[in-house]
Amino acid sequence: MSGPDASGFSEGQQQELLQAIETMQTRDSMRMYNNLVEKCFTDCVDSFRRKDLDATEEKCVQKCCEKFMKHSARVGMRFGEFTAAAEKQMAGLQGK
Amino acid sequence: MSGPDASGFSEGQQQELLQAIETMQTRDSMRMYNNLVEKCFTDCVDSFRRKDLDATEEKCVQKCCEKFMKHSARVGMRFGEFTAAAEKQMAGLQGK
């Protein structure tokens, strides 16, 4: 996933942009973490007769989480390819 | 949809407020765009035996999108009326 074009920004601005990217990434990974917990909890836990997760629920949450991470990585690969192809096409159009 | 009361702000502050509004509008239209894609995709695409949208799916996405925009415009009109009526009522109460 390539970032937006950074040329045309001064060094100070690039610094600022980099820090903004970092802040956004932290925020985004926290959000992803929260969403993952919510999703796997919703799909795996449905009985509330005890206050602790039983072995089946725990395993389900683990597999759910692993599966989501692998899925997310695969989508990331594809997303990168689409973005790259789109940028190439844009560059081609501007070159004409 | 009328904005919040801008009187009582200095010119510089009004500038700042206007820029904040603009930033928010851009962010909001991007969010709307993303939500629209997600909604129409969820409702229209359900078969994954090919990697390209077929004609039926494409048409469905188009109609979904058109319908959503018309719907959104209509809600906007109503929302404006409710807001205006509420502000009128507020002004009436304060005038007493």
Place this chain on the structure above:
Amino acid sequence: MSGPDASGFSEGQQQELLQAIETMQTRDSMRMYNNLVEKCFTDCVDSFRRKDLDATEEKCVQKCCEKFMKHSARVGMRFGEFTAAAEKQMAGLQGK
């Protein structure tokens, strides 16, 4: 729910942090309000043959709202307990 550790911040920074907390709380309570309206509307209102809520719908929205607030308060209590226990455990681990 205890906040993050504020020691190590200068007075000015603590001020800034406090204002950031306040801004976040306002934003959060507005978001909660919006979510509550959406949830109770979705669960309670399903007929659109008139433009005004009937008595049954109105009561449903009220109970939904009351129930949500009580529920939210209870979750808050538990959340506070979990957070406190986790912090105690962290402190114990660091003390070793």
Place this chain on the structure above:
Amino acid sequence: MASQQPDSSQALILAQQEMEYRVALFNKMVTSCFDKCIDRKYKDGDLNVGENSCVDRCTSKYWQTTGIVGQLLGTGQA
């Protein structure tokens, strides 16, 4: 709430939050009434008569719901 004059940057933040709130309310009204009123088969790109009047009533009921919840939250918080 405070009798003190709030400084101007705080007033700006409040005005911004007020706007954010309105935008969020509007967006939720759009989504909720779309789900309640619009047929998901999307045969046509236009809203038909039934959908149009459903949207009008739905937004009206949504707005009223906003009022009820607001009142309850207000008394609950005071």
Place this chain on the structure above:
Amino acid sequence: MASQQPDSSQALILAQQEMEYRVALFNKMVTSCFDKCIDRKYKDGDLNVGENSCVDRCTSKYWQTTGIVGQLLGTGQA
């Protein structure tokens, strides 16, 4: 993580993000356990005994889920 002393504005941002994270976690716990435990008929404005104990167990299991996912993400990212 960095052995360097982070400058103070960055520490402020981190503290703010930590808070945002907690608020978001809390909100999701509220929503998830409401969906799992509360009867949507809303006959009564109070939580009944069954709902109350469901909420207690639900929050406990939600918190434990947070721990499991956190561990897996931690090892996955390291």
Place this chain on the structure above:
Amino acid sequence: MASQQPDSSQALILAQQEMEYRVALFNKMVTSCFDKCIDRKYKDGDLNVGENSCVDRCTSKYWQTTGIVGQLLGTGQA
């Protein structure tokens, strides 16, 4: 859009928003295709062959949907 040279802080804001948009698009693609392709029984921590190819096709169709909607919004707004 404006023929005027935008000042640099505005360009920064735009660059940030562009990133936010991409992240949000990616996240929605992840969620949508997870819901469409992944069996919720979670018997295994790996994606099986069927899930893998479903994900590839799902992302491709999602990306195409992005294009169609973008075109319609573009013409609608112009």
